[in-house]
Structure formats: C-alpha cells, structure tokens
Amino acid sequence: MTHIYTVIGMTCSGCEAHVTKSLLSVENITDVLVSKEKKEAVITMDKHVELETFQTALGGKDSKYQISIPNSDPKKESESSCCGGSKENKQAVNHKHEAGTYYCPMHCEGDKVYDKFGDCPVCGMDLVKQPSLVQKVQYTCPMHPEVIQDEPGSCPICGMDLVPLEPSASEENKSYLDLSKKMKIALLFTIPVFIIAMSEMIPNNPMFEIMELKYWNWVQFVLTLPVVFYACWMFFERAFKSIISWNLNMFTLIGIGTGVAFLFSIFGMLFPDIFPADFKTASGTVHLYFEATAVVLTLVLLGQLLEAKAHSRTSGAIKELLKLAPTEATLIVDGEEKVISIHDIKKGDSIRVKPGEKIPVDGTITEGSSTIDESMITGEPIPVDKNKDDIVTSGTINGTKSFLMVAEKVGSDTLLSQIVQMVSDASRSRAPIQNVVDKVAKYFVPIVVAVSVVTFIIWWQFGPEPKLVYGFVNAIAVLIIACPCALGLATPMSVMVGVGKGAQNGVLIKNAEAIEKMDKIDVLITDKTGTITEGKPSVEKIIVKEGIELEVLGKIASINQSSEHPLANAVVNFAKDKNATLQKVADFESVTGKGVVGFINSEKISLGNQKLMEQEQVTDFSEVIKEVTAEQKLGKTVSYIAINKKVVGYITITDAIKASSFEAIEELKRQGVEVIMLTGDNENTAKAVASELNLSDFKASCLPQDKLEYIKQLQAKGKIVAMAGDGINDAPALAQADIGIAMGTGTDVAIESAKITLVKGDLLGIVKAKNLSHAVMKNIKQNLFFAFIYNTIGIPIAAGVLFPFLGILLSPMIAALAMSFSSVSVIANALRLRSLKI
Known part of the structure; x- marks a missing residue:
C-alpha cells in the first residue's frame, strides 16, 4: 500500500536525503519518495504504520521535520523548541542547511543554528551570523533612491537604468557597531574612575583638597553604574543564565568576580563599620574596588569587540565565494535580449554571456567559444578554452568573446551554490579532537571557582597583613584570568578558516572530521579512469x-x-x-x-x-x-x-595519464603515503599504467565489491585509508574508506559518498588536501597549547604563587586584560591559515 504524507521543515536536498533515510529505517517500509518542493513524502509499506512512528523516526515531536496527513494541522515549525526544550531564548532552531542564520562560534550544540541574534545558551558567547547563501538583490535608481524594485529595468520617474541596491550594513557589522558604542560609553566612565582610584597613590593627593576620600568613593560609585548596568550588563545576564542552566562558562567567572567586587564596594561604602580593620584605609574608609569592577568589565568588553571583528574575517572565504555570483544575466527570448535577475533563470533558458561577464548558472555552450577564468573555483590561474558543447560553471569569468549557453543547473543546484553550502556546513562541524576539549571544559569552571575559594582561604590563614584584602583580591584575579573560551575557540576557528582556504583552492571538505583524518592517512587507494587518467577516453x-x-x-x-x-x-x-x-x-x-x-x-x-x-x-x-x-x-x-x-x-x-598524476603520486609517496591503484581494467593495462607511475601496488579487474573488500582488509590491519574515485562503481568504496575523495568531474553519486571533493578532479588536489589538513591540525594543536599553557601558568600567578619568591601579585585588571586577549590570540593564530600556500 502507498500513502502520501505532508512533511514540513525541508529546505534543501540535504533535508530530502535525511527525511528519506529516516523514513526508510522504519520497519515495513519498502519505498520512500520525498519532495521538498511539494512538501510531501510518498511512502510504500507492506502494512500500515502509525503516523507517530514516522514522527519518532524523524526525531520526535520537537524535530525540525513534522509529518502529518494531508490537510491536517501539523505542528508549525516556529513552535519547535531550539535549546533542548528551553523556552527562554524564544529562538526557533533551523536545520543546519538553512542560510542566513546564527550559530555559536564554539559549536557548543553541534550544528544548531538560530533565527535571531543573541548569546549561546551554553557558553554565553555572542552568536555569529552565517553569511546569507541566498543573495537576493534589489534595484534602485541613482537619481531617485525611493524607487526600489526586485528586477532590473528603468526608473519610472527619470528613465535611468536601475542599479543593484547594496545593503546599508550587515547584521554582523551592526553587532560590531553596537559593541563599539558600548565600548565608548564604558571608556568614558571607566577612565575617570581609574584616575580617581590611582590618585590615592600620589603623595599629598591634590584631589583630597577638593573633597574627602569618602565623597570621591561616591563619585566612583556613580561613574561605575553606567558601565555595570548598561555597557556590560549583558555579561551579568549571561552569568545568571549559566548558573540557572548549570552551563558554567567564561561569563560565570566574570559575573561572579566583578559582581562580588561591586557588591563588596557598595557595602563597604554604606556600612564601613561592619568590616574588620584589615579592609580599612588609614582614614577609616574601606578599600573599595569600583575601579577594578569598571576596568575589568571594560577590558572584557574590549575582548568581545576584538573577537567580533576577528569572527567576520574567519568567514571571509564564504563571503568571497558569495561575491562570485553575478546579480543579473542576459536572457534570449525569441532572438531578443532581456536583462533579468539570476533568480529568475529557469532550466533550459538560453543565456548570452558577454565579454568580461560572470557566468550566471551552470550550463553548456550552444554557440560560440571563449576562454574562461576558473581560478575562483579550481584555484588554478590559467584560463581554460571552452568551445561548443563544453560545460561552463557559475561564478567563473568569461574572457574576450561572447557565447550562448543553455542553463542546466540553476539556483541552489549550481556548483557555486553547492560549494558555498558545503563550506558553510563544514565550517560548523566538529572535529574529533574537540571531544577532548569538551571534557576539560565541562569541569573547568567548577575547578576555577574551587581554586579561587582555596586561594582566599590560604591567603587568609597564611598571608601577610592585610590578609583578608590579599585573599579577596587574589581570589577575584583567579576568577577573572581563567578563560575557557580560549579552549573552546581553539578548534572551530582553525576549522572554519581551513575549510574556507580549501574551497578557494578547489578542495571542498564535507566536515571537520575529514580534516583530522586526512592528516593521518597512510594509504591512498585510487581508481584509474578519470582519476589517474584524463577521463576523456x-x-x-x-x-x-x-x-x-x-x-x-x-x-x-x-x-x-x-x-x-x-x-x-x-x-x-x-x-x-x-x-x-x-x-x-x-x-x-x-x-x-x-x-x-x-x-x-x-x-x-x-x-x-x-x-x-x-x-x-x-x-x-x-x-x-x-x-x-x-x-x-x-x-x-x-x-x-x-x-x-x-x-x-x-x-x-x-585514455592519457594526467601530467599532474606523476607529480602528485611522487609527492604523496614522499610524505609517507602508500599509493595503490584499484581498477576494473584488465591486468595488462593496469600493470602498464602502474609501471609508468611507479606505483607500489595495484589490483586489476576489480568489481565494486572487490574495491570495498580490499579497503576493509587494509582497515583491519590498522591502516587509515583514503579512496579517490569518480564513478558510480566507486561510491561503495568511497563510503567505506576513512576518507572518500571524489573528483569534481565525476558523478553526483561519487561526490555525495565522499568526504572531500576536488573541484578540478586532479590528484594534485589530494596533495593540497593533505597539506591543508596537516596545516589545520598543526594550527589547532598550537591553539590548544596556547590555551592550556595560558590557563596553566595564568591561574597560579593570579593566585599569588610567585609572591613568596618574587613579591609579584597580579591585579584583577591585568588579569582581565590577559583574559580578553587570550581568545583574540587564538583567533589571530587561526587567521594565519588564510595566507597558507598549499
């Protein structure tokens, strides 16, 4: 029996594949046909299956995907919970493939993304906006800016050609500008507080001639209020949320440290008589810490500002890819040319591409010829000659000739769109090495709080006078200097920049796990036709x-x-x-x-x-x-x-051997990778090719199952195996290998089965992928080293371990400065990958 169901929540082909796989896993289901356009699933079953069973297979009632009987009232997407059932955020989570959404830079909840800007419910950091993958362009008149329309054309007022309307400011910039505004206000009030507090060290302080210290304390209190309750209030909100949800993070420490200092100062100012003599100055007033509160919060805000600026650069590769897409194209209708938006191009349309223009969609040349600059897709600088019946790709740049093409892949189906989507998804994926960091981070904040309490007790019992003051200040310094964010950012920042760098060089990486495994491979299995050879027999x-x-x-x-x-x-x-x-x-x-x-x-x-x-x-x-x-x-x-x-x-x-195959195989062998060719061709042909390339081993007359079994045998021996192929018969082996590498010139099935895709379909791309993965993993380890060493050294110094030997203590303000720049240093190190030559 066959039934049709309504399925909502699907936004892309990846969603279709996920829903199909989930429904097929249900017992008694024999066939499933899913369409995101129709929002339906046609399900064939041996016997009737309850609707609740299908919903469970899709992830339960809170899933992004909701299945129902047609014309019923399915649960709306906007009602689904996003943060493990938390209603406080009021942000409906989207599927990871949806564009223009927010994600946590530390990937605390994996690939979850949010509809609205805010802070991560786990780590408290500002959510980062993923660049919108759908570049919908509007047009305006340069003379009459009030004229705005969705399609190119002429101004209805003056007749001038409309020009693309540029957005005034991205949401990413708005976030940065908001932090910048708060930073200015924080500085405006913090600097006077700092000057008043530091003036106490001046002999015969002239400020005390104006008024007494107790009145200056009131001035510090008033000046600190805008810093605490406006510019930096968000830190206390995040700290409160973290304690309520028990997702302890950096802001837990900041909130506790500065909050205790601020409240202590208020009580010390209002009720000085309840404090012991250790806490009092010579004039009888209590030592207050308004300046420490204001300066620490301002420095933390500075760190957030610098991070916001740096985050915009880590997603720079996606933004550069998005810029490749043109905004309009020249459609040929009945021999007449008409300029339209690329979003209006349909499959089968005839498109005129003029000299110097970007190719709007994927298709085939039907008339004319030209040279095409494909460097933005393949990373290769030499233009490629294209003639009639040759395939051209969206985002590449036409040379000096004009030609006609037929549109074959439009919208999200174009290679450029798929590249952008793959880079976007991979940037938010988690590497296995991140699991170690997660385990450390889970216990990090409670340990730091415990160290802070122990620090106070030790100073109180064994420190010099004033014991309580020393204990109080050093305990706060311990809380402030600890930075779990530096640990959390170490892996995702490097992955994001590395994935973008790969895309710019024609190496598309499906997820962070592929980067980590690619660095460890010791055997490369490669097909012959289309991989080692040109694939143009x-x-x-x-x-x-x-x-x-x-x-x-x-x-x-x-x-x-x-x-x-x-x-x-x-x-x-x-x-x-x-x-x-x-x-x-x-x-x-x-x-x-x-x-x-x-x-x-x-x-x-x-x-x-x-x-x-x-x-x-x-x-x-x-x-x-x-x-x-x-x-x-x-x-x-x-x-x-x-x-x-x-x-x-x-x-x-x-079928000629690619010239690059010789160089690539030699370089891989130099790096310690054993290269083995498995081909369906006969023994004699395979032996001739293997001998010419000086391969260590080869297997001929291989059927798909033979390749699959050979890879399993290698894996059973403890080998980490990469498989490169381009055909349908390679798909099982690509899926079985630790790293499947598909040639971008191959079939969609092979590309879908692989974890790395080489746009150019060249073995040198494997060398690039290996070099890139090694550089990214090295960068991640550097980041983790910086973060662990920073906290390992910083926390004991803040606790005062050097005081008995060198008389050195760490002010909470210096601790705040160090903490703010620790995260920024990790991001800065990750950004070095942008200049990497692979």
Whole structure:
C-alpha cells in the first residue's frame, strides 16, 4: 500500500536525503519518495504504520521535520523548541542547511543554528551570523533612491537604468557597531574612575583638597553604574543564565568576580563599620574596588569587540565565494535580449554571456567559444578554452568573446551554490579532537571557582597583613584570568578558516572530521579512469574479424547509447564521426565492471572485458587474444565485441595519464603515503599504467565489491585509508574508506559518498588536501597549547604563587586584560591559515 504524507521543515536536498533515510529505517517500509518542493513524502509499506512512528523516526515531536496527513494541522515549525526544550531564548532552531542564520562560534550544540541574534545558551558567547547563501538583490535608481524594485529595468520617474541596491550594513557589522558604542560609553566612565582610584597613590593627593576620600568613593560609585548596568550588563545576564542552566562558562567567572567586587564596594561604602580593620584605609574608609569592577568589565568588553571583528574575517572565504555570483544575466527570448535577475533563470533558458561577464548558472555552450577564468573555483590561474558543447560553471569569468549557453543547473543546484553550502556546513562541524576539549571544559569552571575559594582561604590563614584584602583580591584575579573560551575557540576557528582556504583552492571538505583524518592517512587507494587518467577516453581503432566494420561499429555504438560510462561515450562519438548507422536496442543491460549487453534485430551484442565474455559463455578468443594482450601491455583499454556469443573483433580505447598524476603520486609517496591503484581494467593495462607511475601496488579487474573488500582488509590491519574515485562503481568504496575523495568531474553519486571533493578532479588536489589538513591540525594543536599553557601558568600567578619568591601579585585588571586577549590570540593564530600556500 502507498500513502502520501505532508512533511514540513525541508529546505534543501540535504533535508530530502535525511527525511528519506529516516523514513526508510522504519520497519515495513519498502519505498520512500520525498519532495521538498511539494512538501510531501510518498511512502510504500507492506502494512500500515502509525503516523507517530514516522514522527519518532524523524526525531520526535520537537524535530525540525513534522509529518502529518494531508490537510491536517501539523505542528508549525516556529513552535519547535531550539535549546533542548528551553523556552527562554524564544529562538526557533533551523536545520543546519538553512542560510542566513546564527550559530555559536564554539559549536557548543553541534550544528544548531538560530533565527535571531543573541548569546549561546551554553557558553554565553555572542552568536555569529552565517553569511546569507541566498543573495537576493534589489534595484534602485541613482537619481531617485525611493524607487526600489526586485528586477532590473528603468526608473519610472527619470528613465535611468536601475542599479543593484547594496545593503546599508550587515547584521554582523551592526553587532560590531553596537559593541563599539558600548565600548565608548564604558571608556568614558571607566577612565575617570581609574584616575580617581590611582590618585590615592600620589603623595599629598591634590584631589583630597577638593573633597574627602569618602565623597570621591561616591563619585566612583556613580561613574561605575553606567558601565555595570548598561555597557556590560549583558555579561551579568549571561552569568545568571549559566548558573540557572548549570552551563558554567567564561561569563560565570566574570559575573561572579566583578559582581562580588561591586557588591563588596557598595557595602563597604554604606556600612564601613561592619568590616574588620584589615579592609580599612588609614582614614577609616574601606578599600573599595569600583575601579577594578569598571576596568575589568571594560577590558572584557574590549575582548568581545576584538573577537567580533576577528569572527567576520574567519568567514571571509564564504563571503568571497558569495561575491562570485553575478546579480543579473542576459536572457534570449525569441532572438531578443532581456536583462533579468539570476533568480529568475529557469532550466533550459538560453543565456548570452558577454565579454568580461560572470557566468550566471551552470550550463553548456550552444554557440560560440571563449576562454574562461576558473581560478575562483579550481584555484588554478590559467584560463581554460571552452568551445561548443563544453560545460561552463557559475561564478567563473568569461574572457574576450561572447557565447550562448543553455542553463542546466540553476539556483541552489549550481556548483557555486553547492560549494558555498558545503563550506558553510563544514565550517560548523566538529572535529574529533574537540571531544577532548569538551571534557576539560565541562569541569573547568567548577575547578576555577574551587581554586579561587582555596586561594582566599590560604591567603587568609597564611598571608601577610592585610590578609583578608590579599585573599579577596587574589581570589577575584583567579576568577577573572581563567578563560575557557580560549579552549573552546581553539578548534572551530582553525576549522572554519581551513575549510574556507580549501574551497578557494578547489578542495571542498564535507566536515571537520575529514580534516583530522586526512592528516593521518597512510594509504591512498585510487581508481584509474578519470582519476589517474584524463577521463576523456577516445577510440584509437576498431578491428573486425567477421562482418563489415561500419555495421559492427554501428551496433556496438547503439548498445553504448544507453550507458553512462566514459568508455561508452567514446565509442558513440567515434561511431558518429564515422557516420555509422545507430539502431534500436532491446533488453539493454549494463553489467557493472564488465561491459554492456543488448539485442538488435534478435542478435545479441556483447561488448566488454574478458569477464563479460566468460559470463556470456563466449569462449573463442584464439584469433584475437594475442593482439588484445599486446594492446593492453601498451596501457590501452580493449573491449571484446561478440555477436551471438561469437567474438567478431575488438575495439581499442586510449585514455592519457594526467601530467599532474606523476607529480602528485611522487609527492604523496614522499610524505609517507602508500599509493595503490584499484581498477576494473584488465591486468595488462593496469600493470602498464602502474609501471609508468611507479606505483607500489595495484589490483586489476576489480568489481565494486572487490574495491570495498580490499579497503576493509587494509582497515583491519590498522591502516587509515583514503579512496579517490569518480564513478558510480566507486561510491561503495568511497563510503567505506576513512576518507572518500571524489573528483569534481565525476558523478553526483561519487561526490555525495565522499568526504572531500576536488573541484578540478586532479590528484594534485589530494596533495593540497593533505597539506591543508596537516596545516589545520598543526594550527589547532598550537591553539590548544596556547590555551592550556595560558590557563596553566595564568591561574597560579593570579593566585599569588610567585609572591613568596618574587613579591609579584597580579591585579584583577591585568588579569582581565590577559583574559580578553587570550581568545583574540587564538583567533589571530587561526587567521594565519588564510595566507597558507598549499
């Protein structure tokens, strides 16, 4: 039985895939067809399954995805909870693929994103806005700015051409500007407080001639109020939330430390008689810490301001990719040109690309030729010649000629959109090394609070006079200097910058785990056709022992018309060039890893390797086997031609080895990576290619399951295996390998199965990926070292461990300055990856 259900919450093809997989996992379900456009799922089942069962499979009642019977009242997306059921944030969480949303830079909740700006409910840090992946452009008149419309055209008032309307300020800048405004206010009031407090150290303080210290204390109190209750009040709100939810973080420490200092100062000013003599000055007033409160909070605010500025740079790669997309295109309608927004382009539209313009969508050239600068996609600076029937990609730049193209992939289906989406998703993923940090961070704040309490007790019991003052100040310094954010930011900042750097060089990384594993690989398994070789095979010759050559060529070309294999395309193109007649084929069958079979006018045509011939019980090879073997030893691919179970000849196909394959394999071997070729081609051809490339090992005549089993065997020996391939038959092996590497020139199935995609489809891209992963992991380890060393050294110094030996104490203000810059230093180190040469 088959039923149709409504499914809401799907925003992209990734959502479709997730919903499909989840529903198929339900018992008694045999088939699922999901459409995000129709918001429906067509489910075939052996017996009836309750709706609640489907909802559970999709993640329960609080899931992003809600399934219901058509025309019922499904739970609306906006009602779903976002923070593990917390209603306080009032921010509905989106699926990670949705664009233009906010995420925590420390990825405390994995890939959760939020609709509204705020602070992370776990760590308290400002959420960061992911650059919007949908660049909807509006147009305005330069003479009449009040004219705004969604499409290009002319101004209805003056007739001038409308120009794209630039946004006045991004939300990211608004956040930075808001912090900047608060910083100015904090400085305006903090500096006078600091001057008043420091003036007490001046002999015969002239300020005391104006009024007594107790009145100056009131002035400090009044000046501190705007700093605490306006400029930095958000820190106390975050501290309060962290304690209520028990998600203890940096702001817990800041809030406790400065809050205690501020409240102590108020009580000391209002009720000085309740304090012991240790806390009092010579004039009888209590030592107050308004200046410490104001300065510490201002310095923390400065750190937040610098982080906000730095965060905008870490997502710079995505922003640069987004800039590649043009805003408009020239549509050809009935021979007339019309300028339209790229969002209005439909599949099948004819587009004119003029000299110097960016190509608006993915498609094929139908008329004309040009040179295309693809460096922004592949990272290669040399322009590529493009002629009729060649594929062109959105975001690349046309040279000096004009051409016509047909739109084939538009909107989110274009390569540029997929690259941006992949970079966006990968930037928010978590590396396994982050798990160690998470375990440390879980206990970090309670330990710091305990150390602070112990510090106070030790100073109170064993310190010099005034004991209580020393204990109080050092306990606050311990709270202030500890910085869990430096630990939390160490991994995600490096991952974000590294993933962006890879995208700019044609290396697309699916997640942070791939970066970590790529650095550890010791075996690379590679396919031959399209990976080591150009993947553009051509027929060198056809040898026919029985029958007319042109007729035999027409028959095998007819069979190959239904095949997706590159070798099949080569045969069809060769037949067309020879003007061979193609015929209707019945019962076509593609035998994976072996060849193709079909019937033409009751004749059974078989074209493939020796395994196919054996499967089809074709045994008479005596006339051609020596010739075939000789061709194979020259590195050529040879397919037997059989008609009605009798070999009538063979066809020889050549596929040149990429020049870059030699360099890439040598470099990988130099780095200690063993390179092994697994190919479906025959032993002789595989041996010739392996010998030319000086490979350590190879396996020939491999079926998809053979590649899969070979990888499993290597993994059983403790090897960390990467697999590079480009075809449908490579998909199982790509999925099994520790790191699947798909050639961007290959099939969608292979790319979907892989964790790294090389846009150019070049083995040198694997070298780039290896170098990048090594640099990112090295950068992460540097960040973690900085963060651990900082806290390991900083906390004991703040506690006063150097005082007995060197007489050195750390002021809470200095501790705040060090704490603020610790996170910034981690981000700055991660940003060094932007200048990396891979």
